[in-house]
Amino acid sequence: MSLVVMKFGGSSLANPDKIKHVAEKIVIKKRNNNRVIAVVSAPGDTTDDLIKMAYEINCNPPLREMDMLLATGEMISVSLLAMAIYSMGERVISMTGSQAGIMANKDYTRARIKKINPKKINDQLAKDNIVIVAGFQALNPIGDITTLGRGGSDLTAVALAAALESDLCEIYSDVDGIYTTDPRVVEDAKKIDYISYDEMLEMASSGSQVLQSRSVEVAKKFNVEIHSRSTFSENEGTIITSEEKIKGKKMESFLISGISFDKSQVKFTISALNVPGIVAEIFSLFYGVGISIDMFNQSVSNKSNIISFVVNRSDMNKTQEELNKITLNCEASISCDEYVAKVSIIGVGVKSHNIVAAKMFEILRKSGIGISMISISEIRISCIINESDVVKAVEELHKGFGLSKK
Amino acid sequence: MSLVVMKFGGSSLANPDKIKHVAEKIVIKKRNNNRVIAVVSAPGDTTDDLIKMAYEINCNPPLREMDMLLATGEMISVSLLAMAIYSMGERVISMTGSQAGIMANKDYTRARIKKINPKKINDQLAKDNIVIVAGFQALNPIGDITTLGRGGSDLTAVALAAALESDLCEIYSDVDGIYTTDPRVVEDAKKIDYISYDEMLEMASSGSQVLQSRSVEVAKKFNVEIHSRSTFSENEGTIITSEEKIKGKKMESFLISGISFDKSQVKFTISALNVPGIVAEIFSLFYGVGISIDMFNQSVSNKSNIISFVVNRSDMNKTQEELNKITLNCEASISCDEYVAKVSIIGVGVKSHNIVAAKMFEILRKSGIGISMISISEIRISCIINESDVVKAVEELHKGFGLSKK
Numbered sequence: 001m002s003l004v005v006m007k008f009g010g011s012s013l014a015n016p017d018k019i020k021h022v023a024e025k026i027v028i029k030k031r032n033n034n035r036v037i038a039v040v041s042a043p044g045d046t047t048d049d050l051i052k053m054a055y056e057i058n059c060n061p062p063l064r065e066m067d068m069l070l071a072t073g074e075m076i077s078v079s080l081l082a083m084a085i086y087s088m089g090e091r092v093i094s095m096t097g098s099q100a101g102i103m104a105n106k107d108y109t110r111a112r113i114k115k116i117n118p119k120k121i122n123d124q125l126a127k128d129n130i131v132i133v134a135g136f137q138a139l140n141p142i143g144d145i146t147t148l149g150r151g152g153s154d155l156t157a158v159a160l161a162a163a164l165e166s167d168l169c170e171i172y173s174d175v176d177g178i179y180t181t182d183p184r185v186v187e188d189a190k191k192i193d194y195i196s197y198d199e200m201l202e203m204a205s206s207g208s209q210v211l212q213s214r215s216v217e218v219a220k221k222f223n224v225e226i227h228s229r230s231t232f233s234e235n236e237g238t239i240i241t242s243e244e245k246i247k248g249k250k251m252e253s254f255l256i257s258g259i260s261f262d263k264s265q266v267k268f269t270i271s272a273l274n275v276p277g278i279v280a281e282i283f284s285l286f287y288g289v290g291i292s293i294d295m296f297n298q299s300v301s302n303k304s305n306i307i308s309f310v311v312n313r314s315d316m317n318k319t320q321e322e323l324n325k326i327t328l329n330c331e332a333s334i335s336c337d338e339y340v341a342k343v344s345i346i347g348v349g350v351k352s353h354n355i356v357a358a359k360m361f362e363i364l365r366k367s368g369i370g371i372s373m374i375s376i377s378e379i380r381i382s383c384i385i386n387e388s389d390v391v392k393a394v395e396e397l398h399k400g401f402g403l404s405k406k
Numbered sequence: 407m408s409l410v411v412m413k414f415g416g417s418s419l420a421n422p423d424k425i426k427h428v429a430e431k432i433v434i435k436k437r438n439n440n441r442v443i444a445v446v447s448a449p450g451d452t453t454d455d456l457i458k459m460a461y462e463i464n465c466n467p468p469l470r471e472m473d474m475l476l477a478t479g480e481m482i483s484v485s486l487l488a489m490a491i492y493s494m495g496e497r498v499i500s501m502t503g504s505q506a507g508i509m510a511n512k513d514y515t516r517a518r519i520k521k522i523n524p525k526k527i528n529d530q531l532a533k534d535n536i537v538i539v540a541g542f543q544a545l546n547p548i549g550d551i552t553t554l555g556r557g558g559s560d561l562t563a564v565a566l567a568a569a570l571e572s573d574l575c576e577i578y579s580d581v582d583g584i585y586t587t588d589p590r591v592v593e594d595a596k597k598i599d600y601i602s603y604d605e606m607l608e609m610a611s612s613g614s615q616v617l618q619s620r621s622v623e624v625a626k627k628f629n630v631e632i633h634s635r636s637t638f639s640e641n642e643g644t645i646i647t648s649e650e651k652i653k654g655k656k657m658e659s660f661l662i663s664g665i666s667f668d669k670s671q672v673k674f675t676i677s678a679l680n681v682p683g684i685v686a687e688i689f690s691l692f693y694g695v696g697i698s699i700d701m702f703n704q705s706v707s708n709k710s711n712i713i714s715f716v717v718n719r720s721d722m723n724k725t726q727e728e729l730n731k732i733t734l735n736c737e738a739s740i741s742c743d744e745y746v747a748k749v750s751i752i753g754v755g756v757k758s759h760n761i762v763a764a765k766m767f768e769i770l771r772k773s774g775i776g777i778s779m780i781s782i783s784e785i786r787i788s789c790i791i792n793e794s795d796v797v798k799a800v801e802e803l804h805k806g807f808g809l810s811k812k
Binding site: 016019020050053054056057058059060061062064065066068069071072075076078079080082083084086087093094096099120143144145 | 422425426456459460462463464465466467468470471472474475477478481482484485486488489490492493499500502505526549550551
């Protein structure tokens with residue numbers, strides 16, 4: 001008898017019919033001789049609605065209270081889903097994060113899981129119960145409810161799969177897996193059968209929104225195999241697993257697994273006299289106010305210092321303010337390009353094949369797309385280009401690296 | 407510095423403006439040199455909405471899951487109210503029933519409070535925090551959430567007032583206290599300044615819906631003075647306290663404190679041959695299926711046995727079914743009168759003054775109202791009359807016992 005963790009997102013639980021559909025999938029899994037733990041998010045738009053309510057009352061709500069509020073969404077899901085399963089004649093019990101033994105640190109709204117005490121879940125599984133766990137929430141050392149940040153239910157599912165040594169962790173959503181690129185942009189995008197943890201991480205951090213990055217990190221650390229698949233079809237989705245396992249499964253290896261892009265970027269450029277320590281100052285100030293820098297370039301000559309970097313568009317105004325502070329006492333000009341985007345190619349091929357970078361730049365050049373910044377990691381190459389070129393760039397790269405269906 | 411428990415019902419918390427208004431009342435109380443614990447119900451129709459959702463999914467939802475679901479309503483209230491108070495610059499912390507140390511027995515959806523462990527609340531009060539506690543919910547011995555039944559937030563407030571030995575327990579609602587009778591029926595109804603626990607209990611159990619009966623029982627047991635008052639005015643409401651205290655406050659004592667009525671009643675009459683044990687059988691069968699009998703009469707002669715009793719209208723069909731079982735094997739006729747109501751006069755005067763009963767019957771007789779059943783307790787006399795006579799009966803009794811404003 002296998003132990004399976006199934007995770008369902010909010011859009012799969014948005015109304016009573018959808019909840020019943022999810023209940024059926026869980027019951028079928030159980031009847032196929034599995035022990036089942038289901039992890040769920042808040043139904044539909046509940047979390048957004050609760051956040052909106054909070055801001056109507058306090059434009060800067062205390063984080064502890066925010067977590068108390070948001071945790072209710074998942075409690076609604078677990079109880080309703082348990083009721084639906086119960087009406088199908090199966091034994092079932094719902095649990096809050098706290099009841100499921102998920103312990104986190106004190107950081108409200110973005111807590112990290114410290115430990116899972118699986119006793120209560122194991123007891124219920126031993127009684128032949130299906131166990132439904134509220135995702136996204138945990139208990140901190142002082143007995144408060146904390147939440148794990150956006151997409152935190154994925155993390156709950158993977159962490160439970162690791163702690164309980166489950167045989168499989170299925171993450172259900174409204175898409176049927178990971179694609180070579182966004183199928184809404186490139187019609188020809190292909191579903192990927194297998195992808196490594198590292199590739200998935202790069203995909204997630206460079207724009208793909210199917211899985212939360214932290215959950216992939218934990219899956220990698222504890223070697224949890226994830227199956228990302230659709231709630232609304234029986235098709236196989238994408239298996240996220242270790243590179244070794246994939247090598248054994250794939251007949252031929254592909255240089256590149258996918259193309260991702262991110263349009264929520266703005267690029268700043270500072271031209272200043274060579275002021276010593278200005279870079280350290282930028283990083284330290286930005287860290288203090290929570291702005292995270294994505295790509296960073298500096299070219300220094302005797303006389304001048306040109307610094308470029310990219311931040312998320314939501315941080316644009318804050319960034320401008322901080323830069324004004326820094327450049328107040330030195331001669332410097334700041335420019336901001338709002339209309340940029342990042343396009344990335346991801347694949348284990350990057351690290352072993354120099355030709356990949358050359359090929360990427362050549363494809364973009366041939367398409368008449370200029371590159372204003374480049375960053376290269378082990379398995380990813382990202383370029384900053386004009387926002388208006390994104391679709392063309394993704395299409396050409398997708399075709400050029402042989403990812404299209406044909 | 408006094409300790410005050412303030413309880414606010416759902417209609418006082420139905421939208422952001424109302425939540426802010428309640429926050430202000432709490433903050434003013436705090437700034438008037440009090441330590442404050444606020445107990446709150448779920449906002450507006452939340453509980454009813456959640457129940458409706460549950461029944462859409464399972465027409466017979468498991469009670470444990472129902473409690474998991476319903477507890478979310480009060481968690482929404484406590485967190486939003488804490489956010490509102492926080493924005494007014496006061497220190498505040500919200501707590502679930504479990505965090506507040508409210509321990510109950512295992513009876514899901516109608517749990518009884520077994521113990522309160524006030525350590526966590528006391529710690530927070532000592533830190534000068536306003537403490538906001540989710541009413542209606544508790545933790546049972548196996549770590550599950552249980553709820554205390556309809557009106558359970560009143561009970562939470564009174565129980566906390568008792569456990570923490572608070573100086574005052576204020577129960578806020580959308581009415582400004584207890585009236586001599588329902589002011590929607592008798593325009594002339596007067597607000598009562600002081601009422602004893604026993605009188606309040608009789609009022610609550612005979613139709614008045616301002617306070618939950620169990621909370622009054624607990625208040626009596628632990629001698630907690632309740633102030634029932636309006637969220638939306640500054641007027642003094644009604645003090646519910648011991649008979650002794652009231653004696654000291656009132657210049658003259660009134661025979662009767664109030665008139666209550668209940669139209670949700672049906673009366674059954676069984677005429678049977680004198681079958682031994684039929685009464686025991688009725689009570690035992692009804693207990694088994696959860697029908698509670700209100701008034702009960704039996705007249706026995708050598709040959710016949712006439713039994714009349716009153717039940718709540720919601721139990722009418724179930725009652726009919728059970729009676730059919732009983733009378734299956736004996737010659738008996740069952741009749742049911744759907745159009746009856748119970749009108750009651752309540753006051754400490756009943757026990758010490760025989761004249762009260764006589765006066766009640768005389769008033770009804772003069773008004774041409776027939777009485778079909780009578781029950782008399784220490785401080786209450788109830789009569790079953792035709793439903794169509796209720797308004798007239800209440801008006802005449804209200805006038806006859808000198809309760810009108812003029």
